[in-house]
Amino acid sequence: MIDRRASRAIGMRRGVATALVVAVALVGAACGGNRSTAKPSTSSPAVSTAGSGSSASLIDTSNCPPNTDTTGVSGDTITIGTSVAESGTYAPFSAILDGEQAYIDYTNANGGVTVAGKKYKINLVAKDDQYVASQTVNNVNSLLNDNHVFALLDVVGTKNNLAIRNLVNTQCVPDLYAASGATQWGNHQYPWLIGSELVPYPLEVRRFVDYLEQTKPDATIAVLRANDDFGQSYADTLTQMVKGTKLKIVQTQQYDSAGSQVTTQVNSLASTKADVFFLGATLLACPAALTAAQNAGWHPIIYMSGTCVSKVLFSIAGAAANGVFSVTPLLDPAAPVNASNPAMQLYRAQVAKYKPKADLDDGIVGYGWTTGALFVKTLESSPSLTRSAVMETARTLKDVSGVGLEIPAAKWNTSANDWFVGETFQFIKYDANAKHTDPVGSLTNDDGQTAKLTPSELINQ
Amino acid sequence: MALFFTQLLSGIQDGAVYASLAVALVLIFRTTGILNFAQGEMALYSTYIVWKLTTGGVPVWLAILISIVISFVGGAVIERVVIRPVERASPLVVVIVTIGMFLAINSLTQLQFGSGEHAMPSFYPQHTWRPGGVLVSSDTIALVGVLGVECLLLYFLLQHTKLGLAFRGVASNPESSRLLGVPVGRILMVGWGLAAAVGALAGALVVPTTTGLVPSSMQQILVFAFAAAALGGFDSVLGAVVAGLVVGVADALTTGYIHALHGIDLLVPFGLILLVLLFRPSGLFGSTRVERV
């Protein structure tokens, strides 16, 4: 017999008991509460002598939350944060962290960074986002609310930075040197985000198109691109750059960026017998595409995204990577000709010391090292240790050279009309027998060109 | 025309990749009646073993053999230690356990072997022939060949040996089998060990063709392997192979020829699976379950 009332009582008791258990568990787990209504006060930094509060500044701080300009600076420590894929499919990008941390450790070991006359140590807090944009947002919120970081450095990924740009702009937090060559970082609505020394995609593409116009002006081009925004940027830019030339894109194929299956696509592209193979791809898809092209008996002129310039990826491709073109803003650690360069020697010695497991020949580690160095240089050049002053300094870099593995003759500049750092770079070609890249032609100086070359719809997205 | 055959062969190669892992999934289902989410990661670990041995100078074929043996033992141990305690519980519970294993094995693989990408050697020479403009790669031949041999061996094992009979008995009615003296526990262990060994072989063959071993190497394959196992019928090894090839070819031909679907070409293989299942709810070759009222 069904005892209705009893079963209802049981149900209610069950519900109450469960609710109480939940309540007790949660209250027990987080006793007291930690919501702060006041912004954390920090010790004031050394007084600046020049430039602060100038009316001609690029950064408008009128809408910023009050009393946050010196967040993250306490005593003689500056805390900064980053969010990068440390696990998951894009884990190879975590090599950036090795280089960055090594530079910071090296700086700290030598007394720290001097800003406006005072010395500070740098503390880098890294969080894993597995390249997933939502996780980047969670990480940055946590970095801001829990770790009270002064600024963000080298956050990896175009979508990842797009996901946080509203946040950093509203809260006036410098998102420095975002690891992405996307053109969206030129959008003047978001002054608190600046891209890193990675070559902006339009400049990469234009350099290659120039090369083609000199060597094979009527070439046909077959394109393989990732099916995400990364691949889209390359495809859009290439289409833009070949307008008005005799170059023709004959076929474009997409591959799934979650994997690296490209054989079918490359076979299709190979059947067009195009003169040029343009790869808007990254990670394992690069060597896979190179190998597939070789297997198909297709020997076109090949251009590969700068993000694929990595010793491991080249070695996986083996002979299929011979003669591939790309660009780099930095010295190639694997090239013997750079071995005697003092900046290279410093890099190798210090990274070996602080991150012994890192692969010194890996360009990605070198990139991290250099971005760390650029950050320190920005701090040193800043008139005062406030978020707005540092952001302003990053926006007004003047002839910055000799930073990390920056190419010796290069000078990095940013200004009110030039929001991109990495506009000076070297066109390179890979030698599979010697296992390193060689420069092709002289240094390309496209300072200030990104904004001019790129249609405003692509920048102001 | 040559391009069509090239794409067809490329699809067959991809299909053989999916089929290899699907066979392992089917073996687990045939013995323990569950879907093993962790199959891909078990195969991943085995593949890393092969890689590690080859960097130590062991010839590739020997490394693969060693990995197969280790995986067999590993699979049996996993069944005994991890799966046995929840065998009697609801299938959903076992699925959650395999999901837990998926996460754990992937992490532990990375902890032990690192998270970077590595080149993976194959035990046969790499060559591409071009008869009449059609690209025939040694990868395709090796994958299809090994898959074929594997299927023959498994068929022989499952249909013509006592062990095979025991598998079928245990899968359909473990209680009666136990009463008849069949060592059910040991059979289950052998079943898992066999599946793990098949997975190890699959990984060792497949990963070199994807140019590079990374911790996520098996994850995309796993989705297609699930799809192939469903399409073919979860309790049919032959079904897994045929379905794998169908899925591979469907995907390759869609990518190669239906440009309107660029970027969303997964729609075709999965749409195909749905269609087939609508008409044959137990897959192409699966045995239909009779429900007694």
Place this chain on the structure above:
Amino acid sequence: MTRTQQQAIRLVIAVIAVAVVVQFFAWYFPTHYGPTDTRLFASAMYIGVAAMGLNLLTGYNGQVSIGHGAFFGIGAYITALLMDHQYSWFGLNFGHQNFLSTIPTVAVVTFVIGALVGFPALRVKGLYLALVTLGLAVVFPDLATRFVKGTGGTSLVSLTSTELAAPRWFPSQLSAQDQWAYTMAFAFALLGLVAVWVLARSRFGRSLIAVRDHEAAAASVGIDLARTKVTAFALSAMYAGIAGSLSVLVVQNASGDDKLVTFQTSIEFLVAVVIGGTATVVGPLIGGFAVVYIQKWATDAFPNKPIISPATFGIVLIVLMYVLPDGVVGGGRRLRGLAGRTLRARRRRDVNPAPL
């Protein structure tokens, strides 16, 4: 004291206890805990909402789905796009809406899509259905990547602070963005919970269970199999869609374009259902908390080695299944039974769902 009086007293105590708990979470928690805690709690709640919906389908009705991440993504995109963009279709202008006004659209659209998916699901059963739903989880991100034009031209839709902020009529002590997100998540979790409670006790709930346990018998007593199963799908999709909308407030964007993430989300929902207790009302909500907080604990326990946290979570899952195979709520029930209470009420048989 008569039985009725005893029950009345118990009822009053229960109501007071529930009121205290609700008050704590509705008011004390968001005003005393920082944004990181409120956001985490909110994410546990929306996962719980999706899990409650999935439970209707999988726990009560026995249809396993590992594709509900797709419905979640659809809900997230609809809310984010309606809040951020302006549209003009067939002469109708809409867009730049506030959060709450997007919910009806999300509910209707995901309900309909869920029903559409439910129809072919009538023919496909068990493990095969699970794999067809996997197809959903895998194909949706590709569709999103191809067709969604969001922030910066990518398939990510990121919202501005103004769009994410609490509306003006909202009490000012709870008007910080994270508090607003928290309150919405809490409100919908409560609503969803009450709805499930009502559904489970209704005739529909009973027919769900009947269909799960024995289709032929259910049909023979006049239950419309197709309507029951399709409605279960539609409702579960709606819950997942609303959970997606809530996630937009918490993570400040919608990005359903990553296959692995959609797959992972689908699995999280299923894990939450099983950990909490299949075919229980409050189990999946607890499961949502378990999934979120165990993962957080796993990440915090090893701050320098992010690789270990998935392993830790995986091992915890396995152990939980050994110790509490009926889930937290189901296991609790069993423990109480062991304590020897004897009641002549019919024991619920919805503890072990039908085999896959």
